Amino acid sequence: MTFTINDLKNTFTRYTTGVTIVSCIPPGGDKPIGITVNSFTSVSLDPPLVLWCIDRHSGVFEAFNGADDYAVSVLRDDQADISTRFATPGNHDFAEGETETMVTGAPVLKQRLAAIDCRVEARHDAGDHVILVGRIVDCDYRPGKPLIYVARSYLTGPEIV
Numbered sequence: 458m459t460f461t462i463n464d465l466k467n468t469f470t471r472y473t474t475g476v477t478i479v480s481c482i483p484p485g486g487d488k489p490i491g492i493t494v495n496s497f498t499s500v501s502l503d504p505p506l507v508l509w510c511i512d513r514h515s516g517v518f519e520a521f522n523g524a525d526d527y528a529v530s531v532l533r534d535d536q537a538d539i540s541t542r543f544a545t546p547g548n549h550d551f552a553e554g555e556t557e558t559m560v561t562g563a564p565v566l567k568q569r570l571a572a573i574d575c576r577v578e579a580r581h582d583a584g585d586h587v588i589l590v591g592r593i594v595d596c597d598y599r600p601g602k603p604l605i606y607v608a609r610s611y612l613t614g615p616e617i618v
């Protein structure tokens with residue numbers, strides 16, 4: 458290989474994304490958990506599919522990989538603190554009353570720019586990550602400004618009405 462892991466990281470930080478909190482109820486549990494995710498992407502309109510990738514080293518890998526459903530909360534520009542919170546190792550719990558459910562029963566943040574509620578359609582091994590493909594069973598959106606992530610920093614996106 459002509460590049461190092463550091464080259465890869467520096468390359469990836471030049472790619473701009475939004476920020477989401479992906480959440481689920483772990484198998485056999487009842488307490489919602491969440492993780493900060495920017496690997497989320499839309500995949501297909503018909504059927505409606507999305508995906509995100511979870512690190513096999515994550516403390517919540519087994520929980521998300523074993524769950525039948527997940528929900529994606531797209532963050533607003535004033536929610537960088539929530540992104541930092543759910544990116545902190547071992548910190549995956551929601552506060553009382555912070556979430557609600559849509560169709561699948563997976564928790565979604567009450568405060569959000571948009572939400573996507575999914576049933577897991579497929580799991581694909583992908584190196585040190587697993588790709589979790591979800592079939593959308595419900596979604597919603599609100600006016601506001603998205604939280605943007607680039608070069609390990611948060612920015613404000615444009616107002617979307």
Ligand SMILES: Cc1cc2nc3c(=O)[nH]c(=O)nc-3n(C[C@H](O)[C@H](O)[C@H](O)COP(=O)(O)O)c2cc1C
Pocket residue numbers: 476492493494495496497509510511512514515516517540543544545546547548606
């Ligand atoms: C903006 C941002 C995006 C992230 N995206 C992902 C992601 O797509 N997949 C992932 O597994 N981890 C992602 N992470 C890292 C996890 O949020 C973080 O490693 C995890 O919450 C750490 O907790 P753990 O060690 O208990 O797993 C991201 C972190 C940040 C700040």
